Amino acid sequence: MSSELEERREAAQALANHRSSQAVPLLIQILRNEKPEGSDKHYAGRALLQIGAASVLPLLEEYFTYESSIFARNLLSKEELGPDTIPEFLKALRHPKVGIRRFAASRFRVFGPEGRAATPALVDALLHDSDQEVRFWAAASLSEHPPGAEAIPALMGVVRNPGEDAHTRMSTAHTLSGIEQSLEPLEELLTDADSYVRLCAVAALNNLALEEPRAFAALKRAVRDESPEVREFAQDVVMSYENPKSRREPDGSSSEGVLDPEESLDDPEPDL
Numbered sequence: 484m485s486s487e488l489e490e491r492r493e494a495a496q497a498l499a500n501h502r503s504s505q506a507v508p509l510l511i512q513i514l515r516n517e518k519p520e521g522s523d524k525h526y527a528g529r530a531l532l533q534i535g536a537a538s539v540l541p542l543l544e545e546y547f548t549y550e551s552s553i554f555a556r557n558l559l560s561k562e563e564l565g566p567d568t569i570p571e572f573l574k575a576l577r578h579p580k581v582g583i584r585r586f587a588a589s590r591f592r593v594f595g596p597e598g599r600a601a602t603p604a605l606v607d608a609l610l611h612d613s614d615q616e617v618r619f620w621a622a623a624s625l626s627e628h629p630p631g632a633e634a635i636p637a638l639m640g641v642v643r644n645p646g647e648d649a650h651t652r653m654s655t656a657h658t659l660s661g662i663e664q665s666l667e668p669l670e671e672l673l674t675d676a677d678s679y680v681r682l683c684a685v686a687a688l689n690n691l692a693l694e695e696p697r698a699f700a701a702l703k704r705a706v707r708d709e710s711p712e713v714r715e716f717a718q719d720v721v722m723s724y725e726n727p728k729s730r731r732e733p734d735g736s737s738s739e740g741v742l743d744p745e746e747s748l749d750d751p752e753p754d755l
Contacts, residue, residue: 506530540571543583566597573604581614588620592627599628606630609655610637615648622654629661635668642672642683649679656683660690670701678710685713689720699724 513527575587588608591601605628608621622641630638641647641655656672659665665687672684685705691698705717 540574540578543575543578543586566594569594569597569600573601576601576604576608581617584608584612584614584617585620588617588624591624594628598624602628602630606634606637609641609651615651619648619651619654622651622658625658626654626661629658632662632664635659635662635665638662639668639672643675643677643680645677645679652679653683653686656687657690660687666691666695666697669698673701673705678708678713681705681708681710681713682716685717685720692720692724 510527510530572587572590575583578584578587588605591598591605594601602625605621605625609618609625612618612621638655638659642652642659644652656669659669669684669687669691672680673688675681675684685702688698688702688705692702693699699721702717702721705713706721708714708717
């Protein structure tokens with residue numbers, strides 16, 4: 484490492500240790516270095532996170548200009564993110580670069596209860612963002628931070644939209660099941676003319692059936708659905724409460740090792 488770069492690095496680290504914003508320009512300069520020595524870029528990114536929330540958006544902008552999405556994902560892992568970064572990720576959700584919006588939408592899943600502050604912005608992204616992947620990751624994050632009952636009609640519209648991505652529709656149905664007043668709307672979806680909407684409803688009602696007899700009764704009605712896929716999935720769900728190992732998912736796979744629309748997102752990898 485050159486002595487000049489080493490001196491810059493030591494100075495920036497000292498400022499970062501004191502959470503000083505004065506270090507930000509120097510660390511951004513290290514990020515922009517086209518031929519970094521060793522792990523200087525990664526070091527600079529971690530130092531920016533150490534400084535705090537105001538560094539996150541410039542950090543994302545630099546990484547998505549100069550680095551791969553995998554590098555950014557590894558840096559901004561669950562352990563690196565605190566609730567003080569939420570305002571910057573909300574800004575990133577409105578960024579003109581679609582890759583940054585995708586990344587921001589996927590990251591809201593890792594926040595704890597503080598992540599509920601992002602719920603209105605995620606609903607807006609799900610309903611209005613022009614990019615399909617942003618909408619998918621918004622739906623996936625909303626399953627961790629469901630909105631209030633006022634969002635139910637809009638979410639039902641997403642599930643019913645045949646032009647929307649199937650995984651986004653399924654994740655949105657899971658989000659509906661997390662809203663306290665969702666049982667009646669899900670029963671309504673179970674009578675929709677679109678068989679995929681009914682399949683989504685079965686998956687969502689499955690989340691409620693253990694504690695809500697009315698949801699279990701709706702699943703038992705779905706066992707007589709005219710669609711073989713809906714009927715078979717409902718049968719397996721009903722049977723699973725007596726024999727959990729018998730459960731299958733909407734794609735017909737076994738519950739063991741299944742790529743569930745929500746469970747598969749523990750380590751999200753949006754296409755950036």
